[in-house]
Amino acid sequence: MIRSKSQDLGEYDLIRTPKHVARVWAEIEKSLPTYWSHLVQTERQHHTESLFAEKCGKELPAEATVVGPVFIKALADYEKEAEKYRHWFESETLAEFHDDPNAFKQMLSRDVPIIANTLRQRRDELKEWQMHFHDTKSKDLLEVFSNVIDFVDEWTNEHPSEEYADLDDPVAFGLDPLDDDKTMVISSVIGMGIKSIVLYHLDPSRFPARGQNALYGMYFLSGRSDFRLPSKTSEFLMIDDIHKKSGCKYLNLNICRGRSIVIKPFKY
Amino acid sequence: MARMLPSKPKDFHGSTGEERVFQALRGLPDDVVIIHSFRWIHPGNAQALTKNLKAQGEGDFVLFDPNRGVMVFEVKGGDVWCEKGEWRQRNRKTGEVNNIDPEAQASETMHRIREEIFRRVPESKVFLFCHAVWFPEVAVNRTVLPFNYHVDTTLDADDITQVESAIRRAFKYWRERFPQRRGVAPDVAARIVDALAPTLSFVRSVRQTVDEREEQFVRLTREQVRIIDFLDEQPHAAIVGAAGTGKTLVAMEKARRLASPAGPVLFLCYNRALRDYLNANHPHANVRYLTFHGLAGELIGLDGTHDEVASALVEHLANDGALPYVHLVVDEAQDFEQDWLECLRYRFRDSTFYVFYDRYQAIQGGRDSRWLDDIPCRLVLTRNCRNTDAIALVAYRAIGIKASPTLGLTGPRPVLHRVSSSTQAVSISEHLIRAACERYKIPPDEIAVLTLGVMPSGGPWDAPRLGAQRTSEVPTAHHVTVTTVRRFKGLEAKLVIIVDVDFRRAVDEEWRRALYVACSRARQAVHIITPTDETALDAPLKALAGTDKVRPVWRAMQRHLGVRLGGEQDDPFEEPGPR
Numbered sequence: 086m087i088r089s090k091s092q093d094l095g096e097y098d099l100i101r102t103p104k105h106v107a108r109v110w111a112e113i114e115k116s117l118p119t120y121w122s123h124l125v126q127t128e129r130q131h132h133t134e135s136l137f138a139e140k141c142g143k144e145l146p147a148e149a150t151v152v153g154p155v156f157i158k159a160l161a162d163y164e165k166e167a168e169k170y171r172h173w174f175e176s177e178t179l180a181e182f183h184d185d186p187n188a189f190k191q192m193l194s195r196d197v198p199i200i201a202n203t204l205r206q207r208r209d210e211l212k213e214w215q216m217h218f219h220d221t222k223s224k225d226l227l228e229v230f231s232n233v234i235d236f237v238d239e240w241t242n243e244h245p246s247e248e249y250a251d252l253d254d255p256v257a258f259g260l261d262p263l264d265d266d267k268t269m270v271i272s273s274v275i276g277m278g279i280k281s282i283v284l285y286h287l288d289p290s291r292f293p294a295r296g297q298n299a300l301y302g303m304y305f306l307s308g309r310s311d312f313r314l315p316s317k318t319s320e321f322l323m324i325d326d327i328h329k330k331s332g333c334k335y336l337n338l339n340i341c342r343g344r345s346i347v348i349k350p351f352k353y
Numbered sequence: 354m355a356r357m358l359p360s361k362p363k364d365f366h367g368s369t370g371e372e373r374v375f376q377a378l379r380g381l382p383d384d385v386v387i388i389h390s391f392r393w394i395h396p397g398n399a400q401a402l403t404k405n406l407k408a409q410g411e412g413d414f415v416l417f418d419p420n421r422g423v424m425v426f427e428v429k430g431g432d433v434w435c436e437k438g439e440w441r442q443r444n445r446k447t448g449e450v451n452n453i454d455p456e457a458q459a460s461e462t463m464h465r466i467r468e469e470i471f472r473r474v475p476e477s478k479v480f481l482f483c484h485a486v487w488f489p490e491v492a493v494n495r496t497v498l499p500f501n502y503h504v505d506t507t508l509d510a511d512d513i514t515q516v517e518s519a520i521r522r523a524f525k526y527w528r529e530r531f532p533q534r535r536g537v538a539p540d541v542a543a544r545i546v547d548a549l550a551p552t553l554s555f556v557r558s559v560r561q562t563v564d565e566r567e568e569q570f571v572r573l574t575r576e577q578v579r580i581i582d583f584l585d586e587q588p589h590a591a592i593v594g595a596a597g598t599g600k601t602l603v604a605m606e607k608a609r610r611l612a613s614p615a616g617p618v619l620f621l622c623y624n625r626a627l628r629d630y631l632n633a634n635h636p637h638a639n640v641r642y643l644t645f646h647g648l649a650g651e652l653i654g655l656d657g658t659h660d661e662v663a664s665a666l667v668e669h670l671a672n673d674g675a676l677p678y679v680h681l682v683v684d685e686a687q688d689f690e691q692d693w694l695e696c697l698r699y700r701f702r703d704s705t706f707y708v709f710y711d712r713y714q715a716i717q718g719g720r721d722s723r724w725l726d727d728i729p730c731r732l733v734l735t736r737n738c739r740n741t742d743a744i745a746l747v748a749y750r751a752i753g754i755k756a757s758p759t760l761g762l763t764g765p766r767p768v769l770h771r772v773s774s775s776t777q778a779v780s781i782s783e784h785l786i787r788a789a790c791e792r793y794k795i796p797p798d799e800i801a802v803l804t805l806g807v808m809p810s811g812g813p814w815d816a817p818r819l820g821a822q823r824t825s826e827v828p829t830a831h832h833v834t835v836t837t838v839r840r841f842k843g844l845e846a847k848l849v850i851i852v853d854v855d856f857r858r859a860v861d862e863e864w865r866r867a868l869y870v871a872c873s874r875a876r877q878a879v880h881i882i883t884p885t886d887e888t889a890l891d892a893p894l895k896a897l898a899g900t901d902k903v904r905p906v907w908r909a910m911q912r913h914l915g916v917r918l919g920g921e922q923d924d925p926f927e928e929p930g931p932r
Contacts, residue, residue, distance in 0.1 A: 180912060184755050228902040235908050268904045 094315040101255045105312060109320075113306045120306060128152055163289070166198055170286035173197060176238065179231045186223035193226060194218075199282045217273045229275055230283075232268045237284060241291075249291055355381035358388045358550050366390075367446070370430020370489040371413055377489075377516040378414065386417040386546050391425075393465045412462035413487075417549060419542035421524045422481025422534065423466060426508075427459035430490045438499050456501050459484035466549070473548045476541045481534035483527035489513055574736050577603050581610070584707065587730050589698070591686075592709045594734030596748060596873030600709040601627075601843055603734065604684045605635055611680045611705060612639035618705075619678035621645060621697075623688040626827055626836070627843035641678065645693055652676070663693065670696040680705035685843050686725060687715040694725075713752050714842065714870050739845060740872075743767060744879050746915040748872035751865050753899065765928045767872065767879035768919035769911065771887075775813040775853075778882045781921055782850050785880055786820030786833060789848050789925045797822040801846040801874060802835040804853050805867040814852065838871040848925055849875035856885040856910070859893035878926050881916065 099105055128151045129135040138145050172178065173192060182189035193200045204215055240259060244252075252258050263269055264277055277295055284292035293299060304321040311317045357379055365371040371389075378387045391412040414426040432443040433453070440453045467482040485506040493509040505526035512519035528534065537545070577599050584590055584607055594600045608618045618640045622628050631642040649655065649666035652674065657665065670676070681701045686694060686708035698706050710725055737745045741764030749755065772778045782802055789795040800822070808814055808826070814835050818824060825832035828844060838851075851871045858864040872879050885893075891905035898913050911918055917928065 176912075180915075183750075183912070183915075222900070224898075224900045225902045228898065228900050231912060232902070232904045232909070235904065235906075235912070239908070266904070268902050271902070 096314050096316060096320070099314060100320045103254065106255075108312055109307050112308045112310060112312075113303075116306055116308055124155075125152055128155060163286075167286040167289075169196060169198060170283055174230065174234055174283055174287060176231075176234055179227065179234060182227055186227045189227040189230075190221075190223035197283075199279055214273065221271055221274050225271055226275070229269055229271055232266075233263065233280055233283070236262060236266075236269060237287070237292075241288070244291075246290065354383060355379055355385040355387050356383070358386065362389050368428070368430045370487075371428050373430075373489045373513055374414060374426070374428050374487055377513045378416065380516055381416075381418075381520065382517075384419055386550070388415040388417070388550060389413070391415045391462065391466075391549070393462065393469075396465075396469070406461065406465065410458070410462055410465065412459065412466070415462075415466065415549060416520065417542075417546060418520075418524070419539065420536040422483060422527070422536075423463070423470070423545070423549075424520070424523060424527075425459045425463040425466065425482075425484040426487050427455040427462075427484070428487045428489060429453060429455050430488075433488050433491055435499060455486040456484070459486055470545055470548055474541060474544045477537060477545055479533070479535055480537050480541075480545070481524070481527055481531055483524070483531075485523045487512070574599065574738050576734060576736050577606075577738075580732050580734065581606055583732065588704065589702075589706045589728065590708075590730040590732055591725050591728040592707065592732045592734060593711065593725075594709070595711055595737065595754070596714060596870060597737040597739030597745060598711075598734035599736075599738050600711065600734060601684050604682050604707065604709045605631070607707060608640045608680070608682045609635075609637055611682075612637055614639060616679040616704075617641060617677065618680040618682060619643065619648070621648065621681065621683045621689075622843060623685040624840055624842050626840050627684070630828055630844055645689065663690070667692055667696050670700050673700075676700055681707070683708045685714070686710035687712050688842070713754065713866055715866065739876055741765075741877060743915065744872060744875050744877075747879065748869050750897075750914050751868040751872060752862075753865075753897070764877055765926055767875075767881060767914075767916045768923055769907070769914070769916040770880060770882045770919045770921075770923070771907065772882055772884055775884070777921075778852055778884065779813050779816075779819070781880070781882055782852065783820035784922065785848070785850055785925045786822055790820070790822060792924075793926055795847055796831065797833045798828060798830050799847040800833045800850070801828075801841060801844070801848070802833060802850045802852060803838045803841055803871045803874065804836075805838055805851065805855075805858075805864065805871060806853065808835065808837050838867050838874070841874055842870060845874050845876055847875070847877045848880075849878070850880045850882065852882045854881050854883040854885070856883055856893045857889050860896045865897075880919065880923075880925065 125148050129139075129145070132146070132151045134146045135151055137143075173196060179189075182192075194204055195201055200218070203211060204218065206215075244259065255261075263280060269280070270276060281292065281295035285294035300321050304319050307319065307321065309319060311319055314320060355378060357375070362375065365375065375387075375389055378385075381387070391414075392409070393411070394409045395406055412425045413428040416424045416426065418424075429440075429442055434441055440455065441450050442453045443450050463482055463484040470477050470480075470482070483506075485508060486502070487508040489508075489510055489512075491510060493507055495504040495507065498504065498507060503526060505522045508519050508523065536542075580592060580603055592600060592603065604620070608620050612618045616639070618637075620631065620640055620642045622631070622642065622644060625644055625647075628642045628644050628647065643651065645666070646655070646659065646662060649662045653662075653665050653669050655662055681697055681704075683689065683694065683697070683706075687710040694708065708725060708728070712725075740748065741762045743764050743766045747767045770778075770781050772781065786797075786800055786802075789800055790797060802814065802819065802824075804814065816824060816835075819833055819835065822833045823831065824835045826834070826836050827840075828834045834841065834844075834846065849871065851868070854868065859868075872881075887905070887907055890907070890910060894903045894905055894909055894913065895901050897903075898909070903909050903913070907918060910916075923929070
């Protein structure tokens with residue numbers, strides 16, 4: 086979830102209330118079957134056996150047969166990517182960079198997909214982030230990532246997997262320090278976006294990615310609803326300001342790879 | 354398919370017969386285990402076995418069937434015949450004919466195995482142990498076999514193709530002779546197989562590792578030898594090196610080489626403990642080990658305060674007063690006053706003047722060692738050869754310098770013990786000392802308990818004994834040294850326990866240098882005991898880490914120093930294995 090920039094509206098607190106969480110969850114539960122059947126339908130259009138069965142008027146193959154390959158491919162793609170994260174974001178590996186933090190920064194720029202890809206982009210909206218990244222001290226980057234990995238190690242020990250499903254309150258998760266502790270953040274460089282991608286690739290069962298696709302997913306799954314938040318925006322997409330000419334609102338997405346994209350305005 | 358051990362034998366001793374039998378036995382059921390080339394030696398006592406048992410022997414095949422028993426096979430390939438009751442075999446390669454007795458060989462191996470299995474697995478006494486012979490490349494005339502051979506236990510080439518029935522036949526013969534014998538339960542069967550083909554690993558004992566590391570330390574590195582040789586051409590030189598690079602060793606060797614009745618050497622060191630150690634362990638007729646104040650006492654007498662004596666000696670040297678030495682070697686020069694060294698350099702201007710120093714070890718406040726860098730000939734010792742890599746890493750990190758190369762000796766990571774009281778600190782120290790002396794047989798004088806500050810009399814460390822060992826403030830034989838890091842400079846020990854490490858003082862560079870010196874005194878293991886509370890780690894960690902992004906927790910301290918967090922019952926020389 087993304088914090089609205091409109092801190093004065095108190096939305097950050099609002100979206101953490103059990104009542105609000107329950108409403109969002111109810112909406113997701115309601116819309117999930119719709120999206121699921123849409124996914125199945127879309128996949129059937131590319132599934133040879135389904136097309137053949139339809140033509141012959143036979144029974145269509147089971148959903149699992151149709152959708153299975155999509156999941157298998159997604160898992161394979163994930164594994165390929167996750168291998169890189171697992172290799173570099175491991176306590177002992179990080180410790181090896183202690184005497185040469187510059188090598189760590191080089192490694193981040195070259196071998197960590199989320200950072201390497203963002204640095205490679207030639208988009209104007211990323212220039213500021215790229216500049217900040219280049220200006221950041223190698224030692225600070227190493228320390229912040231070491232702190233995050235240390236914290237997550239400690240947190241994992243204190244929160245066994247079997248208890249994870251029982252957590253139903255934002256405070257009970259105990260993950261606030263990842264967002265708030267200044268030793269785990271480098272302003273304008275390493276925020277929750279990058280950290281969540283790293284952690285997702287280390288432990289996907291407990292750390293969801295808070296990247297572009299995931300946030301869009303939540304936006305649509307929650308029915309694009311504002312759930313009566315004062316700003317009348319979705320908590321999954323931040324509305325920064327109003328388009329001056331049209332009076333429309335921009336959707337300013339704090340998304341994966343540190344990008345901040347302004348999508349075309351639409352009437353709210 | 355039977356389990357074959359080994360699954361692929363390297364060779365069959367050149368015997369195609371053995372190879373044929375091996376391949377044939379492979380076809381037996383899954384629960385059968387076949388061991389090829391089972392070697393044994395005499396157990397060393399003659400009570401359980403016949404005195405005629407050979408010193409060593411081998412069974413070609415040992416077959417273990419949990420339902421039937423153990424059968425030992427002696428295989429004889431090639432041309433085999435029996436002549437007037439004597440068995441002979443012709444070696445096909447050499448043509449040589451040898452007398453053989455395969456039945457006796459198989460029987461001997463069977464008895465050796467049986468006694469050993471009975472001893473190791475007492476429940477196996479109901480199990481059948483028997484033997485057979487196999488001539489896989491000939492057809493045996495079974496009608497005229499010697500008395501110690503039976504048609505059912507003598508297998509030949511025909512049995513290769515019907516191995517299962519041949520084995521069943523041989524077992525049946527023995528089962529009829531010993532009807533009370535039967536199969537064994539699966540757990541007993543597993544233990545018998547374990548005894549026949551045990552799984553064990555040999556791990557080097559930590560004590561052995563500790564001793565081997567010591568051997569490595571005493572060898573001069575090439576770098577040290579090169580510097581000693583190079584100094585032959587350099588009468589004045591400053592030799593720089595971090596702790597543990599062997600400065601004192603090189604200094605001593607150089608002094609020894611220079612010394613002669615006509616050219617006595619003055620070897621100056623800063624502290625008395627090092628002087629006493631050198632006098633006791635490296636005495637030389639023409640090398641005089643002295644402290645600066647010792648030299649003052651020798652030359653002008655020791656009247657007056659410390660400073661008065663020092664300034665009197667400087668004056669004496671500057672005025673060309675008597676000095677009965679031709680060569681000068683100064684160790685730990687960073688702790689000497691600049692005036693003293695300049696005077697000495699002046700006095701030894703026409704002879705030899707070597708200073709050995711490490712600016713990071715300057716823990717005597719107010720010393721300015723920058724002038725040492727201006728000496729024209731400066732040599733650098735880079736290779737750490739006192740500490741293990743893990744210790745060197747912690748020492749260097751304490752003062753924020755990059756670790757220099759070491760001899761590549763692995764050793765346990767230094768341990769950080771967090772305590773809540775001095776009683777707990779003493780208890781941990783006593784445990785470590787006791788374990789080192791009892792488990793590793795480390796002499797007490799190879800253990801040092803050091804404090805970075807002062808060692809107040811009447812304090813918890815001012816005890817006549819620690820961990821059942823006598824203590825002494827100065828290094829003494831058979832005593833654990835309990836002293837300050839300043840007094841222990843230039844010395845070393847296998848195990849160093851640094852007590853009262855108050856990390857709140859880590860913001861002070863001089864304190865960090867003291868920690869560096871203390872850690873670098875240890876050759877094999879360092880244990881750091883700290884009473885500091887985690888809540889006070891913020892500023893110290895920032896100072897150590899050089900960034901304000903550091904989390905003020907012990908885990909971060911562990912990472913930045915390269916230590917591991919220890920418990921009260923830690924082993925002094927070994928890291929706990931993975932849990």
